[in-house]
Amino acid sequence: METRTFPHLNRKRYIAAVGSFFLVLTAVMAAAPLIGSTRIDLAKALSGGPGFAENVDANILFLIRLPRIFMAALAGAALAVSGAVFQAILRNDLAAPITLGVSGGASLGAVIAIRAGFNFTFMGFSSVPLASFLGALGALAIVFSFARMRGRELPTSYLLLAGVTVNFFFASMVMLVNYFSNITQSFQIVRWLMGGLDITDYKTLLTIAPPVFLGIAVLIYLARDLNLVSGGVESALARGVDVARVQLLGLLAASLVTGAVVANTGPIGFVGLIVPHIVRLIVGPDHRLLVPASVFFGASFLVLCDTAARTLLAPTEIPVGVITAILGGPFFFWLLRRKH
Amino acid sequence: MNAASAESSVRDTAARTLMQISDATFAYATQPVLSGISFELRTGEILGVIGPNGSGKSTLLKLMGGILAPDSGSVAFKGKDLGSLKRRALARSVSWIPQEHPMVFPFKVSEIVLMGRHPYLSPWAFEGEEDFRIARQAMELTETLQFAERGFNEISGGEKQRVMIAGAIAQEPELMLLDEPTASLDMKYQMEILDILKKLNHAKRLTLALSIHDLHLASKFCDRVVLLKNGRIVKDASPEEAFQKEILETVYEVKVKIFRDHDDGSVLISPEL
Numbered sequence A: 001m002e003t004r005t006f007p008h009l010n011r012k013r014y015i016a017a018v019g020s021f022f023l024v025l026t027a028v029m030a031a032a033p034l035i036g037s038t039r040i041d042l043a044k045a046l047s048g049g050p051g052f053a054e055n056v057d058a059n060i061l062f063l064i065r066l067p068r069i070f071m072a073a074l075a076g077a078a079l080a081v082s083g084a085v086f087q088a089i090l091r092n093d094l095a096a097p098i099t100l101g102v103s104g105g106a107s108l109g110a111v112i113a114i115r116a117g118f119n120f121t122f123m124g125f126s127s128v129p130l131a132s133f134l135g136a137l138g139a140l141a142i143v144f145s146f147a148r149m150r151g152r153e154l155p156t157s158y159l160l161l162a163g164v165t166v167n168f169f170f171a172s173m174v175m176l177v178n179y180f181s182n183i184t185q186s187f188q189i190v191r192w193l194m195g196g197l198d199i200t201d202y203k204t205l206l207t208i209a210p211p212v213f214l215g216i217a218v219l220i221y222l223a224r225d226l227n228l229v230s231g232g233v234e235s236a237l238a239r240g241v242d243v244a245r246v247q248l249l250g251l252l253a254a255s256l257v258t259g260a261v262v263a264n265t266g267p268i269g270f271v272g273l274i275v276p277h278i279v280r281l282i283v284g285p286d287h288r289l290l291v292p293a294s295v296f297f298g299a300s301f302l303v304l305c306d307t308a309a310r311t312l313l314a315p316t317e318i319p320v321g322v323i324t325a326i327l328g329g330p331f332f333f334w335l336l337r338r339k340h
Numbered sequence B: 001m002n003a004a005s006a007e008s009s010v011r012d013t014a015a016r017t018l019m020q021i022s023d024a025t026f027a028y029a030t031q032p033v034l035s036g037i038s039f040e041l042r043t044g045e046i047l048g049v050i051g052p053n054g055s056g057k058s059t060l061l062k063l064m065g066g067i068l069a070p071d072s073g074s075v076a077f078k079g080k081d082l083g084s085l086k087r088r089a090l091a092r093s094v095s096w097i098p099q100e101h102p103m104v105f106p107f108k109v110s111e112i113v114l115m116g117r118h119p120y121l122s123p124w125a126f127e128g129e130e131d132f133r134i135a136r137q138a139m140e141l142t143e144t145l146q147f148a149e150r151g152f153n154e155i156s157g158g159e160k161q162r163v164m165i166a167g168a169i170a171q172e173p174e175l176m177l178l179d180e181p182t183a184s185l186d187m188k189y190q191m192e193i194l195d196i197l198k199k200l201n202h203a204k205r206l207t208l209a210l211s212i213h214d215l216h217l218a219s220k221f222c223d224r225v226v227l228l229k230n231g232r233i234v235k236d237a238s239p240e241e242a243f244q245k246e247i248l249e250t251v252y253e254v255k256v257k258i259f260r261d262h263d264d265g266s267v268l269i270s271p272e273l
Helices: A011-034 A042-046 A056-090 A102-116 A127-147 A156-179 A183-193 A202-221 A223-229 A233-238 A243-265 A271-283 A287-311 A320-339 B003-015 B057-064 B087-091 B109-120 B129-141 B157-170 B187-203 B215-221 B245-252
Strands: B017-028 B031-042 B046-050 B072-077 B094-097 B175-179 B207-211 B224-229 B232-237 B256-260 B267-271
Touching (some): A011 A056, A056 A202, A056 A223, A056 A243, A056 A271, A056 A287, A102 A243, A127 A156, A127 A202, A156 A183, A223 A233, A223 A287, A233 A243, A233 B094, A271 A320, A287 A320, B017 B057, B031 B072, B031 B207, B031 B232, B046 B057, B046 B215, B057 B094, B087 B094, B087 B109, B094 B157, B129 B187, B157 B175, B187 B215, B215 B267, B232 B245, B245 B256
Parallel strands (some): B046 B207, B046 B224, B094 B175, B175 B207
Antiparallel strands (some): B017 B031, B017 B072, B256 B267
């Protein structure tokens, strides 16, 4: 009897791997609120104390740090998971919200909404996130129209070239809109473009969370399909994957989570490109692990980066995008070297 | 059912048409690739798709695998138009193996083979014991089990081809389509691949359709060949009948000499310089 086994994924390995990433996130999110420019006393913060308004510790913890940490976790999860999915669908490990023009599209959408002074809500989403999502989708539609030639697959390097071009174009359009804005709007726009996680209250969090969770759920549902699509459109078709549906749902979900987050935080680079790579080096390329692990690792990564951003040069803050690059780059090289 | 009628129904199945291609036409953008293609594929046979570069061989195999849909005409599997079949259902009956296997991400050999079980699994399910058994069997048959743990991108071209065949076997298909399975392989690897395919054809009565450039190998291996030129069928016959001097000279536009191997009746074709 052949007893030799071979590497494969099963429920036990899945729970162990995804569970570990979840535990890391839990630990990071438990530790991060206690770190900051002002020391807070947790016991005092949690005690009923003299009433919430006078309880400085509770104020810092609940009104400043926690919402910001939740925002960082949501943003990190969204950017990382959409990076992983873009890479799979485009079969290119350089695909990310930035290299595909999605960040640029989202930025332009948001900036136009700010400039035009749109102020409405649709299905619970306010105008800026909505415009941002539409911008992300528009960018993807333009980039994909380059690659849609009937019956033939263009090399995915064309897509990236198109994506980078679109991103530059949208960045210029953002500058143009900014140029024609009054000083108040311009300040709002520049502030937004710098990116940041400190703009949040709980109400904003509650509008970002549902689209992010919905998008992540769709991507987890598509995970095994993504394995096959990442190996080629035609061979995926031959294995019974409805490729057009997977591409459409996958790109919609990835744009939804990116748009929802970028609209509020502004563009934060590097997370979508680097987190999927790091996670892939740890758990392998199977998207059933890669997608949920990227969610938790991306969240942990950005919470850590933001903690560093607000404490390293305290009381001054460093833009979180600078930290993601400084931390992410060397770590990535180290993993790459160790693996090969 | 008594023994005699059971036997006759088996014989009926044996002669049954597995795939029917009727007046199929296909064009990329405005460039016609296939026109007026009609033939049928019978259960258990090995069909060679033969022709010069650009004659439409790969496109024909893609039409047969439902990867592409014909612009006009039809491709039917067991009497059902491919367009009316669900992709998952089709993948349980027909498998298709491309010529090249670019893989961006570092999947292991075993993971690639298990992907053949995709059409049998619901979206949330993991592969189960049955899937592992089938995948292991496919890897044993293709002698790929010994490097199941290696990265797909770390193995040789011939090994990759065998792994892809293992994945296709894991689909448990009735028809396997292969685009140039022996191209760019040396003689030893070519023979390994053809041996595996012959075994599958005998043991599982798997019907095979493959494009192949080497006419000598084709005449040894195929029961029947379809000769294509400029997207049209020039000849649909046994290799002995199809590989005639005049026919080949028309199809390939070179002068040829034909030698017969009297041991197995295969033909050797030598172009004249």
